[in-house]
Amino acid sequence: MGPAAALRIEDLHKSFDGLEVLKGIDLEVVEHEVVGLIGASGSGKSTLLRCINLLEPVNAGRVFIEGEEITARGVDVNRIRQRVGIVFQAFNLFPHMTVLRNVTLGPIEALGASRAEADALATELLERFGLADKRGDYPDRLSGGQQQRVAIVRALAMKPDVMLLDEVTSALDPELVAEVLNVIRELASGGMTMVIATHEMGFARDIANRIGFLDAGVILEEGPPEEIFTSPREERTRRFLQSIIEAGRM
Amino acid sequence: MGGGAPEKYQSLPGGSYTPPSGDRGSRILAPLKAEGARGVTIAVVSTVVVFGLLAFAVLNSSGWPQIKEAFFDPAVFRDSLSKIIERFTRNVFIFLVAEVFVLILAMIVAVMRSLRGPVFTPLRILAAAYTDLFRAVPTILVILLLGFGAPSLQIRGVPHSDIFWAIVALVLVYSAYVAEVYRAGIQSVHPSQVASARALGLSRGKTMRFVVVPQAVRRVLPPLLNDFIGLQKDSALVAVLGYTEALRQAQIVSAANFDFTPYVALALVYIVITIPEARFVDWLVARDQRRLQAVGGV
Numbered sequence: 001m002g003p004a005a006a007l008r009i010e011d012l013h014k015s016f017d018g019l020e021v022l023k024g025i026d027l028e029v030v031e032h033e034v035v036g037l038i039g040a041s042g043s044g045k046s047t048l049l050r051c052i053n054l055l056e057p058v059n060a061g062r063v064f065i066e067g068e069e070i071t072a073r074g075v076d077v078n079r080i081r082q083r084v085g086i087v088f089q090a091f092n093l094f095p096h097m098t099v100l101r102n103v104t105l106g107p108i109e110a111l112g113a114s115r116a117e118a119d120a121l122a123t124e125l126l127e128r129f130g131l132a133d134k135r136g137d138y139p140d141r142l143s144g145g146q147q148q149r150v151a152i153v154r155a156l157a158m159k160p161d162v163m164l165l166d167e168v169t170s171a172l173d174p175e176l177v178a179e180v181l182n183v184i185r186e187l188a189s190g191g192m193t194m195v196i197a198t199h200e201m202g203f204a205r206d207i208a209n210r211i212g213f214l215d216a217g218v219i220l221e222e223g224p225p226e227e228i229f230t231s232p233r234e235e236r237t238r239r240f241l242q243s244i245i246e247a248g249r250m
Numbered sequence: 251m252g253g254g255a256p257e258k259y260q261s262l263p264g265g266s267y268t269p270p271s272g273d274r275g276s277r278i279l280a281p282l283k284a285e286g287a288r289g290v291t292i293a294v295v296s297t298v299v300v301f302g303l304l305a306f307a308v309l310n311s312s313g314w315p316q317i318k319e320a321f322f323d324p325a326v327f328r329d330s331l332s333k334i335i336e337r338f339t340r341n342v343f344i345f346l347v348a349e350v351f352v353l354i355l356a357m358i359v360a361v362m363r364s365l366r367g368p369v370f371t372p373l374r375i376l377a378a379a380y381t382d383l384f385r386a387v388p389t390i391l392v393i394l395l396l397g398f399g400a401p402s403l404q405i406r407g408v409p410h411s412d413i414f415w416a417i418v419a420l421v422l423v424y425s426a427y428v429a430e431v432y433r434a435g436i437q438s439v440h441p442s443q444v445a446s447a448r449a450l451g452l453s454r455g456k457t458m459r460f461v462v463v464p465q466a467v468r469r470v471l472p473p474l475l476n477d478f479i480g481l482q483k484d485s486a487l488v489a490v491l492g493y494t495e496a497l498r499q500a501q502i503v504s505a506a507n508f509d510f511t512p513y514v515a516l517a518l519v520y521i522v523i524t525i526p527e528a529r530f531v532d533w534l535v536a537r538d539q540r541r542l543q544a545v546g547g548v
Contacts, residue, residue: 081450092445094443096542110453138541154450
């Protein structure tokens with residue numbers, strides 16, 4: 001194997017109350033790569049992402065970030081999470097803090113940055129994503145698209161090695177989806193390593209270097225987008241994509 | 251407040267509570283806005299008539315002169331009010347000091363009970379046992395037990411001031427209630443908030459301190475006031491130790507005059523300080539709502 005992969009997952013298993021949600025996931029993501037995870041609701045996409053930054057403890061298997069095993073005993077989970085940014089479907093901004101404080105909380109309290117440093121970085125990121133004028137607002141005042149962009153900036157402010165995006169446009173009104181997707185496009189072109197769980201097939205096809213199709217807790221099929229979307233090998237993948245097309249989502 | 255309060259806290263888990271806009275604290279008069287000038291006229295006339303009749307009935311009842319003399323004697327009132335207010339400063343001291351410690355101790359207990367993980371089991375048991383115990387035992391009993399009991403031990407280093415122990419008793423009892431209020435607030439903060447704080451690499455402690463507790467306290471301000479008012483009133487229980495605070499003073503003046511007016515005077519003092527507190531908390535909650543929804547406020 002060449003240089004250490006940005007993210008490597010080996011035979012990952014995860015159960016909730018005896019119900020096995022992930023049944024042996026293997027996945028490798030190299031630096032600057034964007035991997036799209038597709039699959040029906042309940043196929044385990046979100047759980048997989050939450051396992052990667054240890055928000056969910058795994059039952060078996062190993063996860064490596066930049067060659068370091070994070071599922072090993074005695075690993076400092078707080079330090080791992082600082083290197084893996086995650087953005088949720090429902091934004092989950094802190095409603096009692098301004099946009100600026102949402103973005104600077106992690107750098108100040110987890111990374112030990114000074115307020116001045118954190119403010120400067122946050123301001124720079126907010127400017128880059130067209131949110132500079134929102135820095136003093138509370139999340140309630142923002143549109144869903146703006147909130148989700150703030151959530152992305154909040155994760156970026158930690159300067160993560162890998163970003164995990166968990167259906168980040170699923171809670172948005174249709175007209176707000178584009179602004180968030182554009183932000184993700186910009187991140188991809190900037191070389192950010194990302195794992196993106198999404199229902200936006202067109203977007204996944206567009207942006208991902210590789211697509212993984214999750215079905216019943218395993219990655220049933222993976223490959224370049226052209227291959228997965230035009231000539232999938234597996235019957236299940238074909239049927240899933242067919243249902244997406246029928247729903248007019250592609 | 252009052253009657254409507256419990257219902258609105260039921261909506262807490264999961265989402266944040268948004269009060270109906272505009273009419274906080276003035277529901278009684280709110281319908282008038284919709285009725286217009288004619289409605290206002292009807293309201294004024296009907297109110298004057300009903301209350302006028304009530305007053306007429308009371309003032310002309312056969313027992314009124316006796317009632318007036320026993321409870322509303324102007325001379326006794328004037329004489330007793332200043333003495334009572336002077337002693338009331340002792341109650342103010344008791345409940346203010348107690349409240350400070352209640353707010354701190356209750357938070358410690360609530361956080362202890364909210365800790366996850368097997369290591370913390372003894373702390374959770376301790377916190378639960380404490381709240382169960384001190385919510386069960388009557389406040390007056392705890393005051394008697396500590397106020398008379400602790401000084402009688404005569405152990406070196408243990409304070410033997412009865413007022414010290416009375417405050418300790420009030421702190422112990424009220425912290426048990428307030429801990430439960432805090433805990434309800436902490437539990438009402440959605441788990442996704444904790445998840446996003448932890449995802450940023452914040453420790454459990456910092457997640458509590460910066461994300462959970464600030465949101466929890468905001469949501470429980472009105473019930474916190476309830477318990478503060480309760481504490482304020484129960485400062486009068488210290489009278490059972492023979493300590494001359496306002497109630498004891500009212501008792502003394504009442505006995506000297508064979509008249510209950512001093513009690514009424516003291517009741518008035520409590521009412522006069524409580525109403526502004528309630529309005530203050532309404533204002534605080536409304537201000538917080540406005541702030542969270544305001545543009546550009548840092």
